[in-house]
Amino acid sequence: MMSFMKGRVLVVDDDTALAEMLGIVLRGEGFEPSFVADGDKALAAFREAKPDLVLLDLMLPGRDGIEVCRLIRAESGVPIVMLTAKSDTVDVVVGLESGADDYIVKPFKPKELVARIRARLRRSEEPAPEQLAIGDLVIDVAGHSVKRDGQSIALTPLEFDLLVALARKPWQVFTREVLLEQVWGYRHAADTRLVNVHVQRLRSKVEKDPEKPEIVVTVRGVGYKAGPS
Amino acid sequence: MSGDSAASAPGRSGARPERPVGRKRPGSRWGRFLESGLLLQGGVKGSPVIRLFMRWVRRPLLPVMRLWRRNIQLKVVVTTLLMSLGVVLLLGFVVIGQVRNGLLDAKVKASQSQATGGFAVAKQRADEAASGTGDDVATADGRTAQNVSEWMSDLVSSLSSGGQGAFDVVTLPASDEDGAGGRGQRASGEVDWNRSVPADLRERIGSSTTAAQSYTRITYNNATKEPQPGLVVGKQVNDPNGDPYQLYYLFPLTQEEKSLSLVKGTLATAGLFVVVLLGAIAWLVVRQVVTPVRMAAGIAERLSAGRLQERMKVTGEDDIARLGEAFNKMAQNLQLKISQLEDLSRMQRRFVSDVSHELRTPLTTVRMAADVIHEARVDFDPITARSAELLADQLDRFESLLADLLEISRFDAGAAALEAEPIDLRDVVRRVVSGAEPLAERKGTRIRMLGDQQPVVAEADARRVERVLRNLVVNAVEHGEGKDVVVKLAAAGGAVAVAVRDYGVGLKPGEATRVFSRFWRADPARARTTGGTGLGLSIALEDARLHGGWLQAWGEPGGGSQFRLTLPRTADEPLRGSPIPLEPKDSRRNRGLDDAGLPSGGGDGEKRATVPAQPVSGPVPQGTKRDPIPPRVAPTADPTALPGNGSRVVPRPASGMRRRNEAAGAEQPAPGGVSGPEGTGRDEEAGGRAGRDPVENGPRDEDDGSVGPGGREAEPGDVDRQGEASRGR
Numbered sequence: 001m002m003s004f005m006k007g008r009v010l011v012v013d014d015d016t017a018l019a020e021m022l023g024i025v026l027r028g029e030g031f032e033p034s035f036v037a038d039g040d041k042a043l044a045a046f047r048e049a050k051p052d053l054v055l056l057d058l059m060l061p062g063r064d065g066i067e068v069c070r071l072i073r074a075e076s077g078v079p080i081v082m083l084t085a086k087s088d089t090v091d092v093v094v095g096l097e098s099g100a101d102d103y104i105v106k107p108f109k110p111k112e113l114v115a116r117i118r119a120r121l122r123r124s125e126e127p128a129p130e131q132l133a134i135g136d137l138v139i140d141v142a143g144h145s146v147k148r149d150g151q152s153i154a155l156t157p158l159e160f161d162l163l164v165a166l167a168r169k170p171w172q173v174f175t176r177e178v179l180l181e182q183v184w185g186y187r188h189a190a191d192t193r194l195v196n197v198h199v200q201r202l203r204s205k206v207e208k209d210p211e212k213p214e215i216v217v218t219v220r221g222v223g224y225k226a227g228p229s
Numbered sequence: 230m231s232g233d234s235a236a237s238a239p240g241r242s243g244a245r246p247e248r249p250v251g252r253k254r255p256g257s258r259w260g261r262f263l264e265s266g267l268l269l270q271g272g273v274k275g276s277p278v279i280r281l282f283m284r285w286v287r288r289p290l291l292p293v294m295r296l297w298r299r300n301i302q303l304k305v306v307v308t309t310l311l312m313s314l315g316v317v318l319l320l321g322f323v324v325i326g327q328v329r330n331g332l333l334d335a336k337v338k339a340s341q342s343q344a345t346g347g348f349a350v351a352k353q354r355a356d357e358a359a360s361g362t363g364d365d366v367a368t369a370d371g372r373t374a375q376n377v378s379e380w381m382s383d384l385v386s387s388l389s390s391g392g393q394g395a396f397d398v399v400t401l402p403a404s405d406e407d408g409a410g411g412r413g414q415r416a417s418g419e420v421d422w423n424r425s426v427p428a429d430l431r432e433r434i435g436s437s438t439t440a441a442q443s444y445t446r447i448t449y450n451n452a453t454k455e456p457q458p459g460l461v462v463g464k465q466v467n468d469p470n471g472d473p474y475q476l477y478y479l480f481p482l483t484q485e486e487k488s489l490s491l492v493k494g495t496l497a498t499a500g501l502f503v504v505v506l507l508g509a510i511a512w513l514v515v516r517q518v519v520t521p522v523r524m525a526a527g528i529a530e531r532l533s534a535g536r537l538q539e540r541m542k543v544t545g546e547d548d549i550a551r552l553g554e555a556f557n558k559m560a561q562n563l564q565l566k567i568s569q570l571e572d573l574s575r576m577q578r579r580f581v582s583d584v585s586h587e588l589r590t591p592l593t594t595v596r597m598a599a600d601v602i603h604e605a606r607v608d609f610d611p612i613t614a615r616s617a618e619l620l621a622d623q624l625d626r627f628e629s630l631l632a633d634l635l636e637i638s639r640f641d642a643g644a645a646a647l648e649a650e651p652i653d654l655r656d657v658v659r660r661v662v663s664g665a666e667p668l669a670e671r672k673g674t675r676i677r678m679l680g681d682q683q684p685v686v687a688e689a690d691a692r693r694v695e696r697v698l699r700n701l702v703v704n705a706v707e708h709g710e711g712k713d714v715v716v717k718l719a720a721a722g723g724a725v726a727v728a729v730r731d732y733g734v735g736l737k738p739g740e741a742t743r744v745f746s747r748f749w750r751a752d753p754a755r756a757r758t759t760g761g762t763g764l765g766l767s768i769a770l771e772d773a774r775l776h777g778g779w780l781q782a783w784g785e786p787g788g789g790s791q792f793r794l795t796l797p798r799t800a801d802e803p804l805r806g807s808p809i810p811l812e813p814k815d816s817r818r819n820r821g822l823d824d825a826g827l828p829s830g831g832g833d834g835e836k837r838a839t840v841p842a843q844p845v846s847g848p849v850p851q852g853t854k855r856d857p858i859p860p861r862v863a864p865t866a867d868p869t870a871l872p873g874n875g876s877r878v879v880p881r882p883a884s885g886m887r888r889r890n891e892a893a894g895a896e897q898p899a900p901g902g903v904s905g906p907e908g909t910g911r912d913e914e915a916g917g918r919a920g921r922d923p924v925e926n927g928p929r930d931e932d933d934g935s936v937g938p939g940g941r942e943a944e945p946g947d948v949d950r951q952g953e954a955s956r957g958r
Contacts, residue, residue, distance in 0.1 A: 221651060
């Protein structure tokens with residue numbers, strides 16, 4: 001499981017020094033970084049590089065990070081990790097809502113960054129032939145697909161992981177902290193907004209009526225659990 | 230109108246039953262009397278029964294008194310009513326008196342001339358009768374008497390016939406004893422002569438020959454006739470026999486009384502109207518003034534509530550309009566200044582925030598580069614390797630400083646938002662304690678938890694509370710000098726509290742409040758060894774405030790310190806108290822008190838013995854040790870001492886303290902990083918402590934030695950306890 005997989009990482013950042021430093025660190029960890037400094041060119045670069053993960057600075061010239069995030073997410077479920085200087089502002093929530101899987105606040109340590117990237121990449125390559133049911137959904141874990149009445153529902157890897165984590169233990173109520181650890185790979189309590197935003201995103205895709213969730217149920221004051229199947 | 234003038238008005242006249250305010254007025258006077266004279270001065274020295282009675286009397290009057298105090302319009306109207314009533318009454322009395330005098334004077338004159346004529350007639354008739362019957366005066370007494378009796382009856386009827394209804398005539402014998410025969414009483418018009426003619430008048434007339442008069446009430450034998458006021462004019466005259474008898478004219482004053490009561494009625498009606506109208510006028514006039522004043526007050530309130538665009542309506546050019554204009558000008562200037570200051574502060578906060586953010590990107594690069602270098606330091610020569618280490622370490626510090634700075638700027642900008650939900654503080658404390666374990670192990674400190682048997686639930690922001698507690702616990706471990714750190718939880722009433730107690734170097738007087746200042750260091754000479762940004766406690770304080778809670782510190786030099794976080798159980802509930810006392814039970818002073826079972830002043834001797842044995846970190850001057858009696862309190866410097874708590878205040882000669890301070894200042898080289906003489910700080914502290922939160926505590930040297938390495942010097946610790954006591958009760 002801790003096999004250090006290699007991966008292509010697209011770094012979208014206008015600060016050349018930081019980009020170069022990121023490149024050094026990523027290469028040192030065995031990743032293959034590619035770079036783009038302009039928000040307008042980010043999508044083209046993304047299509048060309050076909051990265052396994054995108055590192056995206058929120059403050060970009062041209063199109064801003066949020067917009068880039070939305071565009072990438074529109075055509076791919078590839079993990080997106082935002083780089084941000086402001087952790088408390090709405091930027092983070094907006095970024096998460098526009099499709100980013102995770103964020104990391106500047107200044108960060110290289111190890112922290114690598115851990116975040118690994119956590120995101122690891123999820124997407126964990127084969128386990130397993131069939132799960134949650135609500136009226138059927139989840140094929142190995143095939144990485146979710147189906148309702150034979151209709152496939154497109155989820156990002158993170159959303160998929162979140163759903164699988166809940167579906168594996170339908171009897172358990174997951175606190176946000178537990179979900180952060182299991183799905184995002186945070187060891188310490190982190191920003192629970194991550195969970196909130198992604199549960200909303202997940203619900204908007206899998207629930208028949210996101211206002212009245214039946215698949216991912218909120219347990220007030222505690223967290224979330226899988227709805228009855 | 231001032232309360233005094235209002236209070237004096239009631240004294241002017243006794244009865245004013247006709248106005249509704251009359252009911253209130255005695256009430257307020259009563260209340261004022263109670264307020265000023267008895268209750269407030271604590272002057273009710275009598276039995277509790279009296280006090281109870283006073284309270285019972287006073288309670289229903291309170292709303293009236295409040296209205297009286299608060300409503301200037303009511304005051305003015307009531308005062309005007311009372312004063313105009315007084316004036317009207319005075320005026321009424323004068324006018325009525327004059328009218329009565331005028332009426333009576335005329336009547337008296339008329340009556341006197343009438344009576345004089347009557348007396349003349351009587352005399353003439355008597356003379357006539359005497360000359361006519363002069364021959365047989367001496368012949369037969371009986372016959373003469375018979376004649377005189379008839380003559381007198383004739384006289385009375387003839388005299389009274391002159392003024393039918395206008396007057397009555399009464400004859401009486403000159404003296405009571407010879408009331409027999411014809412010289413008995415006669416009275417016209419059924420007058421009850423006995424009661425109608427006053428006795429003193431009869432005496433006066435009997436003793437002289439001139440006419441005399443008196444007022445009386447004329448009563449009648451006929452029950453259907455009402456008694457009426459009247460004037461009696463009488464004179465002693467002689468009958469035909471030459472014997473004196475008394476002749477009275479009785480003039481009823483019914484007409485005059487009617488006139489007088491008419492005047493009275495007219496005056497009363499007019500007076501009532503005047504009073505009521507004056508009251509109404511006062512009401513109207515006061516309203517003209519009070520309405521703009523009230524408007525100004527309302528607008529001032531709204532201004533102070535932050536609605537700076539509020540303005541008064543200004544009409545005309547009178548004084549009220551000037552007030553309005555001045556008010557508006559003030560409001561405008563205020564608004565301008567405030568918005569200027571707001572802009573400035575916004576710009577400044579913005580700047581801090583921007584700087585923090587702009588620093589982050591390069592810092593990230595530097596940080597990563599440093600880490601790469603740090604990772605590779607084994608390949609470097611020792612100097613470069615050490616440099617790499619320093620670089621990485623200091624970058625950590627720089628980073629946390631930046632983070633704290635940003636957090637503070639967030640608080641300053643009011644951008645910090647509370648995400649409160651019910652949390653069990655025990656979980657937070659456990660997380661914090663387990664997080665601090667590695668540090669505690671390094672320092673050789675054991676962290677104990679107390680009061681975690683029951684859930685301690687409060688509506689709070691777990692992230693912030695955890696940050697606060699982490700800060701407190703880490704501080705306690707860092708400054709605890711390897712001794713135990715106790716984290717205590719408690720819940721009571723509407724509050725929950727977590728207290729973090731250490732037994733380290735403690736705090737000097739005055740430091741307990743200063744620890745929360747930004748970038749404050751306990752001692753510039755020492756503190757750099759431990760990390761920390763100097764903003765931790767400031768942020769913690771802001772976090773506590775954001776919850777509507779308290780963060781307070783207590784400490785004594787060498788006796789450790791205690792930091793207490795108190796949070797309201799529900800987010801919107803105001804705090805009234807804390808379940809944990811700020812000064813811990815095992816503070817030196819408290820223990821001293823408990824051990825001895827006496828006020829701490831009495832326990833000195835006992836503790837004195839332990840002083841030399843206590844472990845002392847750093848050199849302690851002999852002078853300090855030998856002086857066993859800590860001067861508790863310089864009486865002059867103890868503004869917080871309670872009279873009722875005097876047993877704890879043990880005044881010592883101030884000279885003793887001075888000597889100590891000098892000794893401490895001169896000889897003591899500040900063990901454990903204490904810099905400078907404490908004595909100076911203490912003196913200024915003692916004065917300033919009264920108003921402060923009594924979070925600090927004086928150090929003392931009667932420590933029993935089991936905890937705390939300090940005991941550097943003595944300190945009047947009781948000042949603080951007094952403060953605590955006065956605050957706590």
